Amino acid sequence: MTNADLSVSSSSTPPAAPTPVRPEEFDEQTRAALGALDHRAVRVVADGRPERTRSGYAQDWKSWTKFCEQSGVPLLAVTSGTLTAFVEWLWTQPGWKAGTSLAPSTIDRRISGTVVSARQEHAVKLEEGVARLARNRLAQLVKEMEKSAEKRGRGQAAPLLVDHLVAISAACPDNLRGIRDRALVLMHFAVAGREHELAANRVRDYALTSAGIQADLRVSKVRPRVVPVPYGTRPSICPVRAWTAWKEAAELTDPDAPAWPRLHSRWNTVMESGLQPESVGDVITRAGARAGIQIRFTGHSPRRGLATSSRMKGHDQIVIAKQGGWAPHSKVLAGYLEVVDQWEDNALLGVL
Template sequence: MADSQNAVEAVVIPAAPGRPEEYDAATRAALDHIDHQAVRTVADGRPERTRKGYAQDWASWTKFCAESGVPLLAVTPGTLVMFVEWLWTQPGWKKGTFTAPSTIDRRISGTVVSARADHGMRLEDGIARLARNRLKQLVKEMEEKGETRGRGQAPPLLVDHLVSISAACPDNLMGIRDRALVLMHFAVAGREHELASTRVRDYADAPGGIQADLRVSKVRPRVVPVPYGSRLSICPVRAWQAWKEAACLDDPDGYAWRRLHSRWHTVMEGGLQPESIGDVITRAGERAGIEIRFTGHSPRRGLATSSRLKGHDQIVIAKQGGWAPHSKVLAGYLEVVDQWEDNALLGVL
């Protein structure tokens, strides 16, 4: 046989892939750039309200650094503890008050996220653990002294309140809008920004009521089934249909919840801002003569409370409002109800 037939073919062994520690400076720089761009892309995809919140948190960190002499990018466990102690002494939302613990906790999160996303810092996991432990100590000391901070939890807006609010809404465009907004806000256990972002097409007719598509959410988008109510005065489906007809909301891409002209009270093209959604809720309660001051979070908490009073499971309530199935916040709302329904003293005294 020919030599070529007898020859053993050479086996080509591919070179071993280079290890990350062997990368040259140019490769490492290119990979760092890719990582930073990926972080920025995800950060830019956050809701506008979330981005504004993080910007405020970083501005607070910047002020702290300027006053304390800490380098701006020196985000470490120790400097975050210093940040907490500095925030603890800062004035709160109202004259004569100090920063609420919940605000401080958010400032910590926003600072860490901004350092990673906006400044390309590689921070260790759990970097804020020590700062949060310090915050817990300060809160405990505050409670032992009988002090309070912040506005506290939003009061729940319950079904009886809805009845009063609906009855007090005037028979004009503002009253029709406010009634529909309050009832839908309650029905979907919505967040202010979720309602503000909805368009007409997001409330689709269904055999049993409406499918509310809350496509813009800081947590996760969800489609919420809203059935017809048993009472006409507080039925969110009928209230929405009345508003849609009265406001001539014919453009499916137009905002669902519109502003009204301050003088002529005509429907405008622009939608309500998240803060304005909360203002509508507050004014609706005041109009009805309810002494409780409701906020934009009150309908959300009210749905959770009212649903629990009717015996619904936490998983079902969480799905309606877009909470995590085992949300600690939701569990806290439900505990207020459960403490009376599942009490160790029932049947004892």
């Protein structure tokens, strides 16, 4: 190879790429721009959370703020020690109803909401596992509560079972409110829904097929899902027939209208706005009372009732979990099913 060839070969070599600037070498303007992008990303994700989740976090942070004001803890001093003190303070606070105390599950949620709010709303850098000590303290308080037989909170929701559905359906009056309430209770049970999932539904979310309804629960704080709802063998408690009757009676022709609208308190006419999640629960409670059932049902009762009733028919936990949007091995769901299983899989069967 000649010197000329070497010269041509050398000149065709691409220039070396510039060395990238390392993060610790960023100037103030770059740091500010990156910080703005980080803040925007946090806000976009936070604003995209369901309204009920945002409202819950706001309540949790409000409780934390009150604790800080009373104890003299700086508002943004979210540490293992302050969270533990927060738990002990919450343990002494009254519950939602006069004469009651906060449930352990509510306190646990207050911890989560405070940590999330500190990180996302106030950009506080917290140590990993910052809430571990506080939750250990909560577990100790729960053990002490169990030893003393103390009752806290409302307890678990009573399951709304098939026999209850029969009574509720029969007791619904033959008017627009009764037709809506019947359809809402039956659909709530069939999809094992959460109150906010039903409240967010639009007419288009219930697609009628030859086999039943494909219910699109597209708004969920856990995970959206499409739930198949087949025709029931008993027309009086068939969710598909009940939904069809309600849709026709209310003249729900706009696919984007709320599936479960409010009704005028005096005239019982259909209003433009939909039921709020709390109002969905109120419908369930009133429906049980109207039927004369001596159990106070809540918005969670149909969800637990589907899990219980399905297990009584021998369905597997995975199948039930898929219908209601539980994690496949959910401890909460397993607890519901254990109530049924304790009689079917009992060490005394065949012994006595």
